[in-house]
Amino acid sequence: MTSTNSTGEPALRIENLDKYYGTFQALRGINLSVQRGEKIVVCGPSGSGKSTMIRCINRLEQHNGGRIVVLGTELNDDVGNIDEIRREVGMVFQHFNLFPHMTVLENCMISPMIVRKQPRAQAEATARHYLEKVRIPEQAMKYPSQLSGGQQQRVAIARALCMQPQIMLFDEPTSALDPEMVSEVLDVMVTLASEGMTMICVTHEMGFARRVADRVLFMDGGEILEEAPPDEFFTSSRNERTRQFLSQVLGH
């Protein structure tokens, strides 16, 4: 199960994905295929299953039916496969989830050193490179709680990038931020997108979706109700619920 580089294989393939919490069905027959370098934005009302879906992709949630194939590796009970996929898939969370007992630099170095077995010097060079990229190289020796929310989220992005993943998942990365910090995080994400990273973002930042997304998905009730390029999605949506949602999000 290590055929990660076949050209025809999409970066991510989800087939008939079902997910239950007890008797509640959170995901209903999700089908999604993401090509390498593609940027997907997922939106929808809260409780629609967006987060659950992307958390299934790196097995923070275990799916109950259907298949998930990431970079040619099927996600199943095989622990080796799970490890392999998690190495190649980075994730950024709504609440940053930095390790509060480690410095920014240590946050970024810990996983490359332990999982990728990188020597310390190399891990530090990589970490500093990505901290530079998210524009906070001067904060390397600080602890997460000494930084603002926007800075913490940029550290979280740098931390994920230090593993040099092939796919990045963003789970509402700007929802917990003060309004004036949203753009600094989105700018980093736009840059990342322009460099060809495969990205799946759960977000309500419709401006970002317009600018970056190749496709926008609308989810509700655990299903993907609509899937379209941004121009089409925002102007001529066929779905009643999508239009209602958009009017609420864009209404102000």
Added chain:
Amino acid sequence: MVSLLRNQKVRNALLQVLYVGSIAAMVLAGIVIARRNLADQGITSGFDFLFKSTGWDVNFSLLPATANDPYWWYFLIGIINTLFLGSVGLILATIVGTIVGLARTSSNDLARLLGRTYVDIFRNIPLILQVFFWYAIITHLPTPRSAHEAWGFLLTSRGLYIPFPNVGSAAFAAATVAVIAAIVLPAWLGRTSRLAQPIGQRRAIQLAAAAVALACAAIILALGRLPDTPLLDFPALQGLNLRGGLRIPPEFATLAIAIAIYGGSYIAEIVRGGFKSVGTGQVEAALSLGLSPWRVFTLVRLPLALRAMLPILANQYVWLMKATTMGIAVGFTDFFMIVALTINHSGQTLEAIGILMAGFLAINLSLAAVFNRINKAIALKGNQLRG
């Protein structure tokens, strides 16, 4: 005059004077009355008795002790016994508590049920009952003739006999200190060089320090070895009694077990609380970075849980240290029992109790101070917010 009494500042000052004055009067009255009563009974107060010989024996001592020794020497023996019992009890209680606490947070239903039952039972039975329970069990073990034996260990009603290296007692004490250093030194080094030294090199320095300390311990043991004896002294039956090895008296074993089991049930809850306080977000982030569950435990969950646990744990340790005074219930000569015996034999009640209180204050304040230092050293930097 009336207007002066209406002044708020004057009133406050007056109240303070009255307050301090009445306390001083009470203390003074107490001292005067106590002196008169003592004089009536023909007891001279003062600390001269410390230098008189006691005339009675202690049943457990890490230092040489005879009935001719003065009281101050006995107090020292008592403090050392208390510290020894306390350290053994605290270490065992921490081990028990960690195991049970982890069982309580485990995803396994059976482990959780067992952990919960353990905590429910041992936390809710008074310590003194548990002490009597374990003492009854231990003193009803078979006689030395029909002792339970396994790997040279003998379990009898006269205590637990264990094989013991044939080394001089001074050398053994020195080696013990070296072994403790092998544990404490790496931890301390890890702290002091936290920012200056990178993780990888820090570990090498820590390992080196531990290795040096352990090597010292080995050398001390080798040098202190009694000539012409086997490496280990095994206990063996000789006549009606057991000879050789190290005897752990039933009284000490009872208290160590009771403190371990009882303290363990409290520490288990502290451990559980500590791990519950670690946000799932950090754990998920660590997993999403590809770290294995074991690494997530050692690098994220444990360090964060420890920080949450430490202040409460220090509290619990101070409490358990005081629980060593249960020694008097089974006749273990801890500090408290020595003081009680001193009062019986010398009549110097106030002085002896003063020494007892000062002794426990010193022990527990030092314990608290050490933990405060550790706590400060590892506290999360910044505004203490997780996130």
